[in-house]
Amino acid sequence: MLLRQGWHIFQKDLLLEWHSKQVISSMLTFSVLVVVVFAFAFPPSRGITEAVFPGMIWVAFTFAGVLGLNRAFVSEKHQDCLMGLLLAPCDPVSIYIGKTLGTFFLMVVMEIISLPLFLVFFDYRIVGSVGLLVLIIFLGTLGFATVGTLLGALAANTRSSEILLPLILFPIVVPILIASVKATGLILTGSGQVEQLVTWIRLLVVYDLIFLIAPLLLFEYVLEV
Amino acid sequence: MSTRNKTLHQAAGAITFLLMTISIYMIFIYAPMEKVMMEVQKIFYFHVGVAWNGALAFLVVFVVSIMYLMTKDGKWDRYGMASAEIGLLFATLVLLTGPIWGKSAWNTWWTWEPRLTSTLVIWFIYVAYFLVRGAVAEYHRKATLSAVFGIIGFLNVPIVYYSVHLWRVAHPMVFGSTGGGLHPKMLHALIVTVFAFTFLYIYYMLKSLAIETSRRELENIKSVLRERID
Amino acid sequence: MLKILSLLIKPSSGKLLIDGAAAGDLNRKIKGKIGVISHNTFLYDNLSAYENLQFYGKLYQVAHLKSRIQEVLSQVGLNYVLHDPVRTFSRGMQQRLSIARAILHEPAILFLDEPYTGLDQNAIEILNSVLTRLTDSNRTIFMVTHNYEQGLELSNRVLILVKGRIAYATKTEGITSEGFKKLYRQHVGGGQ
Numbered sequence: 081m082l083l084r085q086g087w088h089i090f091q092k093d094l095l096l097e098w099h100s101k102q103v104i105s106s107m108l109t110f111s112v113l114v115v116v117v118f119a120f121a122f123p124p125s126r127g128i129t130e131a132v133f134p135g136m137i138w139v140a141f142t143f144a145g146v147l148g149l150n151r152a153f154v155s156e157k158h159q160d161c162l163m164g165l166l167l168a169p170c171d172p173v174s175i176y177i178g179k180t181l182g183t184f185f186l187m188v189v190m191e192i193i194s195l196p197l198f199l200v201f202f203d204y205r206i207v208g209s210v211g212l213l214v215l216i217i218f219l220g221t222l223g224f225a226t227v228g229t230l231l232g233a234l235a236a237n238t239r240s241s242e243i244l245l246p247l248i249l250f251p252i253v254v255p256i257l258i259a260s261v262k263a264t265g266l267i268l269t270g271s272g273q274v275e276q277l278v279t280w281i282r283l284l285v286v287y288d289l290i291f292l293i294a295p296l297l298l299f300e301y302v303l304e305v
Numbered sequence: 306m307s308t309r310n311k312t313l314h315q316a317a318g319a320i321t322f323l324l325m326t327i328s329i330y331m332i333f334i335y336a337p338m339e340k341v342m343m344e345v346q347k348i349f350y351f352h353v354g355v356a357w358n359g360a361l362a363f364l365v366v367f368v369v370s371i372m373y374l375m376t377k378d379g380k381w382d383r384y385g386m387a388s389a390e391i392g393l394l395f396a397t398l399v400l401l402t403g404p405i406w407g408k409s410a411w412n413t414w415w416t417w418e419p420r421l422t423s424t425l426v427i428w429f430i431y432v433a434y435f436l437v438r439g440a441v442a443e444y445h446r447k448a449t450l451s452a453v454f455g456i457i458g459f460l461n462v463p464i465v466y467y468s469v470h471l472w473r474v475a476h477p478m479v480f481g482s483t484g485g486g487l488h489p490k491m492l493h494a495l496i497v498t499v500f501a502f503t504f505l506y507i508y509y510m511l512k513s514l515a516i517e518t519s520r521r522e523l524e525n526i527k528s529v530l531r532e533r534i535d
Numbered sequence: 536m537l538k539i540l541s542l543l544i545k546p547s548s549g550k551l552l553i554d555g556a557a558a559g560d561l562n563r564k565i566k567g568k569i570g571v572i573s574h575n576t577f578l579y580d581n582l583s584a585y586e587n588l589q590f591y592g593k594l595y596q597v598a599h600l601k602s603r604i605q606e607v608l609s610q611v612g613l614n615y616v617l618h619d620p621v622r623t624f625s626r627g628m629q630q631r632l633s634i635a636r637a638i639l640h641e642p643a644i645l646f647l648d649e650p651y652t653g654l655d656q657n658a659i660e661i662l663n664s665v666l667t668r669l670t671d672s673n674r675t676i677f678m679v680t681h682n683y684e685q686g687l688e689l690s691n692r693v694l695i696l697v698k699g700r701i702a703y704a705t706k707t708e709g710i711t712s713e714g715f716k717k718l719y720r721q722h723v724g725g726g727q
Contacts, residue, residue: 227457251426251432258468301452
């Protein structure tokens with residue numbers, strides 16, 4: 081029941097996005113822009129590229145991701161649509177599920193399109209397993225989307241919400257950043273350090289679990305009118 | 306302030322003063338001088354003192370945030386704000402004393418040493434706590450949203466420690482850790498210092514709560530007056 | 536007060552009883568029986584009329600959704616814009632669609648919060664005709680408005696609230712506009 085309502089909300093947001101394509105286009109543009117700025121900041125020589133690449137792509141993904149998180153709740157402000165949702169026989173948790181799914185989905189689309197572009201820009205060849213890379217991107221994005229949706233809803237109700245969100249989100253997602261960048265680095269270079277990789281993946285999974293469950297319990301407080 | 310409160314404040318103040326005095330004596334006279342770093346090493350006692358109590362302060366924020374969400378009683382929010390304020394102050398002190406020690410020990414102001422780095426991230430989390438408070442005008446919204454953030458922030462603390470530690474293990478540093486065992490006298494001084502700072506925390510909490518309570522009382526009086534006049 | 540009645544927030548004192556039962560336990564079921572029309576339309580600008588109603592219909596688990604959507608749209612006279620995005624609608628049209636949204640799930644209780652704000656004469660007439668038709672069926676309609684002329688015309692009972700308390704309550708039969716103006720001034724104006 082909760083899931084179904086959440087799914088309806090997800091569908092509605094996808095439909096909205098399909099009509100305007102506003103969020104995905106700004107996320108994509110910003111993500112690529114960040115990488116271009118990196119190219120100017122760290123001229124792509126061989127050594128620098130290898131060192132910087134994993135971190136750079138996650139900076140691009142998270143900065144662009146914040147845009148998506150912002151829009152998730154700001155879109156409900158016009159005509160007080162959020163009130164419409166709260167008045168309906170719809171559990172606040174469904175709203176959380178729907179919004180998280182929406183942001184996660186859009187982020188993944190953005191990442192699937194940007195990553196090949198980044199590989200081209202920096203002439204970077206993936207040595208390791210693409211499957212594992214996909215797993216890391218999945219886990220990292222999930223953790224970002226779950227806690228990000230809770231904090232996005234929190235920030236949406238305040239003044240200067242768009243400035244507030246990155247400031248309160250980034251300290252909280254530091255562990256994901258560390259784990260994702262490290263794991264990505266290990267995978268991209270195909271180094272055989274399986275144990276280390278497993279440790280990072282475990283960290284990501286634990287983070288994802290904690291910050292999937294905690295927001296489920298806290299979300300209704302954030303939405304109180 | 307009621308008489309009972311006044312006695313409480315005076316008692317806390319007196320104990321804090323006493324413990325601090327003893328602690329300073331123990332640090333500078335009782336404990337032996339460290340061979341390599343000499344006087345600068347003594348900052349270590351303050352560093353650890355505020356670090357432990359900063360962690361205590363943030364734990365208190367976590368607990369009172371949960372209490373506020375469960376009871377909606379404003380007093381928990383006041384405890385939370387006061388504790389977060391002191392915690393942030395202590396965390397700032399950690400970030401200031403750490404580099405002073407580091408410059409003397411390793412000849413650099415900042416290394417990405419795991420505990421200092423974690424403290425830095427946590428410092429940002431509690432700055433964010435105040436940013437959230439600043440962004441909401443209405444009292445109950447402010448209390449609710451900061452309680453939610455207080456809970457999320459604290460849940461993150463152990464994870465931050467763990468992940469920064471792992472991060473550093475992956476890149477072992479040239480500089481090495483804080484060094485070997487403690488002389489027993491140093492340990493005594495350390496324990497007394499930690500408790501001295503705990504009482505300082507309690508004293509600050511009492512004062513901060515008193516100020517906040519007065520502020521709320523003033524606001525209540527204002528709104529009652531407004532209602533009468535309107 | 537509408538927020539308490541529409542189960543959005545809990546009352547700070549006293550209890551809320553619906554059909555004799557205390558609100559809170561059966562919240563979700565009761566919410567399904569309430570419809571709300573406010574000066575905000577709760578509609579998504581970039582979705583069409585159909586898409587908006589389809590979304591709300593799914594949330595309220597409305598049966599035979601497609602035909603029901605056609606039904607309410609003809610009631611408010613908006614069939615001709617079925618697939619047009621709401622942002623192209625006039626204010627009156629948006630408010631009418633909001634009414635369609637509110638009655639889609641055939642609620643037993645309807646709350647109206649300043650529904651006449653910004654409406655032109657045509658839209659006011661359509662709103663009134665929809666409301667009159669609704670009062671015929673077995674429904675309770677609760678309207679909050681400063682436009683007491685409209686209110687008096689449509690209602691059986693009237694309440695005046697001052698600072699969150701009921702200051703005056705009576706049946707509307709026989710009250711003239713002038714008479715009500717006096718009562719209103721008496722209770723709200725001097726504010727004793």
